[in-house]
Amino acid sequence: MNIICNKSKLIEGINIALKAVPTKSTMAILECIVLEAGEGKIRFISNDLELGIETIIEGQIKEEGSVAIHAKVFSEIIRKLPSDEVTIHTDDNYMVTISGGKAKFHISAKSTEEFPYLPDILKNQSIVISQFTLKDMIRQTVFSISDNENTKIMTGELFEVKGNQLKLVSLDGHRISIRRVFLKESYDDISVIIPGKTLIEISKILNGGMEDEVKIYITDKHALFEFEDTVVLTRLIEGEYYKIDKMLSSDYETKLVVNKREMFDCIDRTTLLIKESEKKPVIIDIKDDSMRFTMNSAIGSMDEEISINKEGKDILIGFNPRFLIDALRVIDDEEITIYMINPKAPCFIKDKEETYIYLILPVNFNV
Amino acid sequence: MNIICNKSKLIEGINIALKAVPTKSTMAILECIVLEAGEGKIRFISNDLELGIETIIEGQIKEEGSVAIHAKVFSEIIRKLPSDEVTIHTDDNYMVTISGGKAKFHISAKSTEEFPYLPDILKNQSIVISQFTLKDMIRQTVFSISDNENTKIMTGELFEVKGNQLKLVSLDGHRISIRRVFLKESYDDISVIIPGKTLIEISKILNGGMEDEVKIYITDKHALFEFEDTVVLTRLIEGEYYKIDKMLSSDYETKLVVNKREMFDCIDRTTLLIKESEKKPVIIDIKDDSMRFTMNSAIGSMDEEISINKEGKDILIGFNPRFLIDALRVIDDEEITIYMINPKAPCFIKDKEETYIYLILPVNFNV
Numbered sequence: 001m002n003i004i005c006n007k008s009k010l011i012e013g014i015n016i017a018l019k020a021v022p023t024k025s026t027m028a029i030l031e032c033i034v035l036e037a038g039e040g041k042i043r044f045i046s047n048d049l050e051l052g053i054e055t056i057i058e059g060q061i062k063e064e065g066s067v068a069i070h071a072k073v074f075s076e077i078i079r080k081l082p083s084d085e086v087t088i089h090t091d092d093n094y095m096v097t098i099s100g101g102k103a104k105f106h107i108s109a110k111s112t113e114e115f116p117y118l119p120d121i122l123k124n125q126s127i128v129i130s131q132f133t134l135k136d137m138i139r140q141t142v143f144s145i146s147d148n149e150n151t152k153i154m155t156g157e158l159f160e161v162k163g164n165q166l167k168l169v170s171l172d173g174h175r176i177s178i179r180r181v182f183l184k185e186s187y188d189d190i191s192v193i194i195p196g197k198t199l200i201e202i203s204k205i206l207n208g209g210m211e212d213e214v215k216i217y218i219t220d221k222h223a224l225f226e227f228e229d230t231v232v233l234t235r236l237i238e239g240e241y242y243k244i245d246k247m248l249s250s251d252y253e254t255k256l257v258v259n260k261r262e263m264f265d266c267i268d269r270t271t272l273l274i275k276e277s278e279k280k281p282v283i284i285d286i287k288d289d290s291m292r293f294t295m296n297s298a299i300g301s302m303d304e305e306i307s308i309n310k311e312g313k314d315i316l317i318g319f320n321p322r323f324l325i326d327a328l329r330v331i332d333d334e335e336i337t338i339y340m341i342n343p344k345a346p347c348f349i350k351d352k353e354e355t356y357i358y359l360i361l362p363v364n365f366n367v
Numbered sequence: 368m369n370i371i372c373n374k375s376k377l378i379e380g381i382n383i384a385l386k387a388v389p390t391k392s393t394m395a396i397l398e399c400i401v402l403e404a405g406e407g408k409i410r411f412i413s414n415d416l417e418l419g420i421e422t423i424i425e426g427q428i429k430e431e432g433s434v435a436i437h438a439k440v441f442s443e444i445i446r447k448l449p450s451d452e453v454t455i456h457t458d459d460n461y462m463v464t465i466s467g468g469k470a471k472f473h474i475s476a477k478s479t480e481e482f483p484y485l486p487d488i489l490k491n492q493s494i495v496i497s498q499f500t501l502k503d504m505i506r507q508t509v510f511s512i513s514d515n516e517n518t519k520i521m522t523g524e525l526f527e528v529k530g531n532q533l534k535l536v537s538l539d540g541h542r543i544s545i546r547r548v549f550l551k552e553s554y555d556d557i558s559v560i561i562p563g564k565t566l567i568e569i570s571k572i573l574n575g576g577m578e579d580e581v582k583i584y585i586t587d588k589h590a591l592f593e594f595e596d597t598v599v600l601t602r603l604i605e606g607e608y609y610k611i612d613k614m615l616s617s618d619y620e621t622k623l624v625v626n627k628r629e630m631f632d633c634i635d636r637t638t639l640l641i642k643e644s645e646k647k648p649v650i651i652d653i654k655d656d657s658m659r660f661t662m663n664s665a666i667g668s669m670d671e672e673i674s675i676n677k678e679g680k681d682i683l684i685g686f687n688p689r690f691l692i693d694a695l696r697v698i699d700d701e702e703i704t705i706y707m708i709n710p711k712a713p714c715f716i717k718d719k720e721e722t723y724i725y726l727i728l729p730v731n732f733n734v
Contacts, residue, residue: 018376019631073639073667077636077639080632080635080636081636082395082632082636101637101671102671102673103669103670103671104639104669104670104671105636105667105668106667106668106669108667128681163379223415256368265449266470268447269444269448269449269470269472270445270470272440272443272444273440298476299437299440300472300473300474300475302470302472303470303471304468304471305469
């Protein structure tokens with residue numbers, strides 16, 4: 001193989017491919033990026049067996065071929081080369097010569113024979129969504145997946161298409177996060193579970209443009225995301241997702257309209273008194289038109305009050321402050337509406353159209 | 368105690384005082400900042416027994432008094448308060464109430480009885496130097512102190528005044544770094560060893576202004592740095608410093624003039640092939656008007672060549688690339704002059720006036 005590329009284009013491609021390179025793997029070949037020059041295209045391919053990425057790099061092919069090169073070493077060398085033009089050449093023994101300006105590196109690389117190439121995916125219907133919306137939906141739900149591998153399904157997100165609606169759902173036993181958008185077209189029903197970790201990596205690669213589209217293809221085992229010069233393939237989590245509709249209730253005894261920023265800052269301040277390992281609830285006393293936050297810990301105590309608009313009963317309720325913070329952080333509305341039933345029942349933060357619903361379980365506390 | 372201060376002034380003071388607060392100490396009182404209101408001044412005091420800091424905060428004293436409050440908790444609370452005006456009040460049981468806007472924190476603090484206040488220092492002659500110069504001199508030498516506590520003297524820097532010259536020296540057994548400046552006035556001779564770690568903290572507090580001065584007082588056991596509203600006191604390291612003059616030679620067989628940036632970048636690239644734990648030399652082949660850098664490691668090899676101006680013999684010599692990088696990084700000159708004798712003898716990087724001298728020992732290598 002012998003190719004000539006622009007340094008910044010190479011770095012762009014490397015940054016994308018690196019998202020599917022494990023930092024440490026028992027299979028050394030997975031720590032590599034495959035460089036493939038053929039059919040007029042230069043491709044970077046990486047695969048950690050959960051997530052696979054293929055991205056196309058602009059450049060000039062002098063000689064076709066392929067090689068698997070250690071991703072971290074390759075990335076560092078390209079970044080530090082002194083010139084804009086970079087030549088990458090491999091010989092028959094998989095010795096790679098990378099030259100830019102007067103600097104010349106010789107790195108021993110590997111054959112691509114053992115590399116797990118991405119499987120071919122049957123491309124049926126493609127769901128089309130803007131990069132901006134998909135990236136946003138992932139950000140607004142992925143924080144409440146579980147990292148407990150024993151409940152595998154909770155480590156993923158429900159990806160559900162019904163007609164022209166797409167819904168993303170995550171839950172971890174203490175809370176549920178739901179985001180829903182309308183798509184431009186209607187599709188056949190889909191309901192699959194995508195690993196949360198791969199969604200995080202995908203959202204990092206998405207440039208987030210309003211006008212830029214992603215095409216999503218779903219098969220039995222995989223979800224494939226196609227955009228610009230890049231294809232990202234993720235395995236699905238097997239099994240059936242929780243029946244969340246049963247957990248959502250529209251009853252309430254107390255309804256609050258609150259300034260989101262004020263509430264967020266108050267709760268954020270209560271967490272200053274909690275050490276990392278500690279579990280201390282923030283106690284919220286809702287009375288008439290005020291909401292009072294109290295925290296007591298070994299370090300000290302704090303209280304603060306904000307004005308609210310309330311309908312219904314007064315209530316005294318406790319929460320894990322971290323859960324409230326996580327939800328408030330990803331809501332873009334200035335004013336939010338919170339629904340409560342009693343100090344033992346889940347509280348809901350949601351907008352009128354239910355484009356987002358955050359369910360959070362309260363915690364017990366001693367006054 | 369009862370004081371009212373501006374939030375940003377408090378944060379400035381906390382940031383200074385934090386430099387002498389150990390993150391973890393067997394003496395809980397050292398993890399505190401002392402707040403002291405008296406004689407019309409509000410002081411923050413911290414002391415880790417090597418380094419002690421006293422800094423004055425603007426504010427209004429409603430009631431005099433003092434209290435020792437956990438530094439990290441105090442710092443985090445002040446930073447997150449919602450208002451510009453902050454009230455700090457203590458009761459007789461050392462319960463501190465910090466209020467800003469509607470937020471109110473109650474923190475249990477400590478009496479200042481057990482706190483190791485800074486000793487009184489006899490202020491004899493004060494050496495006056497600009498903050499900029501002192502900060503710069505520390506940066507340009509402190510990287511080559513040793514972190515081996517068994518050779519305590521090497522963990523410090525020589526601080527030497529002779530007439531109107533101030534010299535800072537550090538060494539770690541493989542290299543020596545020397546910086547020398549002329550002071551505005553002449554002083555009595557001084558030769559003391561200041562702990563490198565405290566110099567690093569002092570240089571962080573110095574704002575680095577050309578016009579802002581530091582006054583330095585030296586006693587048998589301490590060095591005291593006085594500037595703006597802050598006083599920093601450091602213990603000295605006991606003992607006699609190494610006789611470095613004997614190690615400095617002005618003989619050479621090879622003299623090079625090199626573009627610093629080019630040489631730095633070349634050596635920086637060679638380090639891409641070294642894993643952290645590995646010790647691999649960069650081999651430098653100086654022949655006629657060129658300097659060729661070569662690195663061979665388990666990862667691969669690299670070579671690169673730059674143009675130089677040479678007087679004297681050709682030479683093939685090996686170095687720990689890290690040592691060259693450390694020295695080149697802190698030299699501000701665009702062109703540097705390097706003196707070599709033979710592949711076993713130290714090399715010198717210095718300017719004509721010897722305002723800086725970097726001595727680096729070469730390493731053995733197999734070609």
